[in-house]
Amino acid sequence: MRMATANFIIKNNKELILHSLFGLLIGYFFLHPVSMVIHWVETNNSAFSWTEVERVFYDSMVHSFSFHMMPMSLAFTTLGLLGGLGSGIYYKSIKKKKYLLYGRHQLLQQSIPSLIANGKTEFVEFKPSLRHDYRQVKTDKNIELVVLKEIAGFLNAKGGTLIIGVDDYGEILGLANDYWSLKKQNKDGFQERIILLVSNSFGKDICSRIHFAFHTIQDREICALYIDPSSRPVYLSERNNTVFYLRAGNVTTPLTTSETVKYLQTRRKI
Incomplete structure (x- = not known):
């Protein structure tokens, strides 16, 4: 030992x-x-x-x-x-610093429309909404957990951009349905909701790693979350379990305990 x-x-x-x-x-x-x-x-x-x-x-x-x-x-x-x-x-x-800036450097070379056109990558992910279920046409707060998984994956990897209001095929859906479900029905209320979710799930210090930018495309407003890598591992509580999510390729996946330990040991060497 x-x-x-x-x-x-x-x-x-x-x-x-x-x-x-x-x-x-x-x-x-x-x-x-x-x-x-x-x-x-x-x-x-x-x-x-x-x-x-x-x-x-x-x-x-x-x-x-x-x-x-x-x-x-x-x-x-x-x-x-x-x-x-x-x-x-x-x-x-x-x-x-070079490691932390690598992901952001990849993103700054592209505009939001080109990011959407190029589809999902190691540094880009789309989500149709923060809490609106388009299949059942209703508000579902469980969808917020899906968004948090993606945020955690980027935080634990090299960072990236999560664009909310765009589906997996690049179709612009907008944030109108999310706005309608919030107490403050505008982008300020939307941003405050995400900050609250991140703070409660990962800690207040992690909020400084999330940067917001709202864009209007096809007369619909979308939100891009520019996520810096976290200096510490973040975990998401899910069904009484603590899960470590990691962005790898164009997907975000949960790691087992042994996989998490190996990854964190590798990351500390960088």
Whole structure:
């Protein structure tokens, strides 16, 4: 168990370990000898040649590894280690930002009409409504759960756009039926309802990951939810079960417990 935990920690922090190790080596084998050469140059008032500098550098290199220089070596090693650690943290943060921005970058290259025309993708999903059942022609709050599944799937993956008011075939249905079912029968009421659902299901902090944009196409208003990836896994309570949904390809699917653990371990490496 301890070995498995250690291996997981190493894999999850590989960049930090490599950068720190590289910084440590630079501090010990380069910064310390160079500092001694610089000190010699500054204190030597007589003229000197580059050949002499090379000799001093070699002597300083050998001298820096002597026992009585260990405190200074330790100081420069620590300095190099901290510099490498900072470099590793920066590299990892840049890598993570690129991962988070990848999905949004794919979407920004396309307009809403072209997104609809191109159909469902890894980053695009359609839903006819938030809570109106077009088959039974009535309001059904159970449909809200279907919308939440899609939101959860995007949050747990690379993000994406959920367009509400458009069916699976790209037909523009609009939000009029949803508006009619709300207490505040307009886009403000629609937005407030989604924020309430997201807040209650995933937490208030997740609301900042959802961005709203309303568009009028064919004289019908639709809503595009631009969903950023979540920095933490989100779960949806469904029939007394806690379910992890993930967007993969053009579908959103529930993962088993083991699949969820494996996915989250893989995601932490990014």
